[in-house]
Amino acid sequence: MKYLMLIYGNQxxxxxxxxxxxxxxxxxxxxxxxxxxxTGELIGAYGLADEVRAKLVRRENxxxxxxxxxxxxxxxxxxxxxxxxxxxxxxxxxxxxxxPWADVDPVEFWPIMHEAKPDM
Amino acid sequence: MSTGQGDVEDLLRELxxxxxxALVRRYGQFHLCEDASQEALLAxxxxxxxxxxxxxxxxxLITVASRRLMDQVRSEQSRRTxxxxxxxxxxxxxxxxxxxxxEPADRDDSLALLFGCCHPDLSSPSQIAxxxxxxxxxxxxxxxxxxxxxxxxxxxxxxxxKQTISDxxxxxxxxxxxxxxxxxxxxxxxxYLVFNEGYMATDGxxxxxxxxAQEAIRLTRWLHRLLPDDGExxxxxxxxxxxxxxxxxxxxxxxSLVPLAEQDRQKxxxxxxxxxxxxxxxxxxxxEVGPYQLQAAIAAVHDEAKTMADxxxxxxxxxxxxxxxxxxxxxTALNRAVAVAMVHGxxxxxxxxxxLAADKRMAQHHRLLAARAHMHELAGxxxxxxxxxxxxxxxxxxxxxxxxxxxxxxRLTR
Numbered sequence: 001m002k003y004l005m006l007i008y009g010n011q012x013x014x015x016x017x018x019x020x021x022x023x024x025x026x027x028x029x030x031x032x033x034x035x036x037x038x039t040g041e042l043i044g045a046y047g048l049a050d051e052v053r054a055k056l057v058r059r060e061n062x063x064x065x066x067x068x069x070x071x072x073x074x075x076x077x078x079x080x081x082x083x084x085x086x087x088x089x090x091x092x093x094x095x096x097x098x099x100p101w102a103d104v105d106p107v108e109f110w111p112i113m114h115e116a117k118p119d120m
Numbered sequence: 121m122s123t124g125q126g127d128v129e130d131l132l133r134e135l136x137x138x139x140x141x142a143l144v145r146r147y148g149q150f151h152l153c154e155d156a157s158q159e160a161l162l163a164x165x166x167x168x169x170x171x172x173x174x175x176x177x178x179x180x181l182i183t184v185a186s187r188r189l190m191d192q193v194r195s196e197q198s199r200r201t202x203x204x205x206x207x208x209x210x211x212x213x214x215x216x217x218x219x220x221x222x223e224p225a226d227r228d229d230s231l232a233l234l235f236g237c238c239h240p241d242l243s244s245p246s247q248i249a250x251x252x253x254x255x256x257x258x259x260x261x262x263x264x265x266x267x268x269x270x271x272x273x274x275x276x277x278x279x280x281x282k283q284t285i286s287d288x289x290x291x292x293x294x295x296x297x298x299x300x301x302x303x304x305x306x307x308x309x310x311x312y313l314v315f316n317e318g319y320m321a322t323d324g325x326x327x328x329x330x331x332x333a334q335e336a337i338r339l340t341r342w343l344h345r346l347l348p349d350d351g352e353x354x355x356x357x358x359x360x361x362x363x364x365x366x367x368x369x370x371x372x373x374x375x376s377l378v379p380l381a382e383q384d385r386q387k388x389x390x391x392x393x394x395x396x397x398x399x400x401x402x403x404x405x406x407x408e409v410g411p412y413q414l415q416a417a418i419a420a421v422h423d424e425a426k427t428m429a430d431x432x433x434x435x436x437x438x439x440x441x442x443x444x445x446x447x448x449x450x451x452t453a454l455n456r457a458v459a460v461a462m463v464h465g466x467x468x469x470x471x472x473x474x475x476l477a478a479d480k481r482m483a484q485h486h487r488l489l490a491a492r493a494h495m496h497e498l499a500g501x502x503x504x505x506x507x508x509x510x511x512x513x514x515x516x517x518x519x520x521x522x523x524x525x526x527x528x529x530x531r532l533t534r
Contacts (some may be wrong), residue, residue: 012510017530019530049517052515092414
């Protein structure tokens, strides 16, 4: 069963982290990623660019029509997402709780219901 | 004779374009020849370290690749047609076996191969991938790892590129005159992009991810041997060497970036700097000075300064003036603005930046924002500097850059 985990943040939040704490913070996340890649349960971990670089795309006359946005109501937006593949939801929830900052900020957790077949 | 694994790999990568060029010249069918020559390289990589290197490595590879090609052709559905095509395309004498000890007339063929991989019908990413595979001799797995994309994605990209080359028909005659200059410029641009990709990337696992900057230098060095009198080829090689020389000082062990001003210059590779300076010094007086030579000259001035304060900024500004005339582009203009600030003070630099920021896309680019932040800071306007660094961080395109810019905000607002 597959699960999506989301963590949120914004640039002001990153800027509040003192310089000397960055290497340890990054090492922690790297260690988490390696640990669950090794068990085969972490399919992928992706960090997103800032919301100012996000776009809205529509199709107009068969061509992409791109505008800035989404203009979010919330102050924090998706910073990273993680794809898990676990034997049980219980196990996936354990992994979510093992995320480095789950003691400070909640990890958003979504069961994945459907997946397009990878091979045609 | 036993041969080290590393030696074998170096030799194979050197021979890769020669083998492929020989095959394509003999049989046409770029797409199939490329597969066959990769398989021969792989066979050699497995056999030579154990069994020893054959007396004529190039002949061995061509023979094995030719056999693989025949196997492939036989197993294809349209077997008969293809065999006929090949039989027709093959001179009778060559069916008797390749003249393995013949003096290789490879110089122009290898060059034509490189020109072919940088064909104008291909997109930039395809040109890069195909060049690395067909000329650089890297495997699809390695190229995919270097660009951080799934192997299937890269395999598709390379396959489509090869098909395009096959469809247009591979042409071994190098284009004449102005067209040749234009195509050579495209080749240099591809090598430059490969180098930049490697230089900007944070170091991955060195065992599985090939060092693209090193690969770009190797290929440009090889091109420079083929075209020693071309000033821009020399200029590009010098630029790569002079830039790459700073690599040991450019990142902290934890992967964070160290800007030029704060680098420990003791760590710079002096041998590489000397080589780059010798190359560019020889090329500059020889005639028309193109953009790569000018960029190399600028890199040389930086590399020659013992400390940031020793930097000869007036000379750098003069070179940027020439560069802006030779190859106008917003990023050259931005770098020139930084030089203006260093020579005439931050306010003069900010004036130049203001004109560049008239272009909306440029105004939002993280490099412009970062440069302007730095000038505000030099001018003593900490608030404006912090605001620009924050906006630059939001628009940064790589995690190390974003982290560096974020830290500047932290430093200024603490």
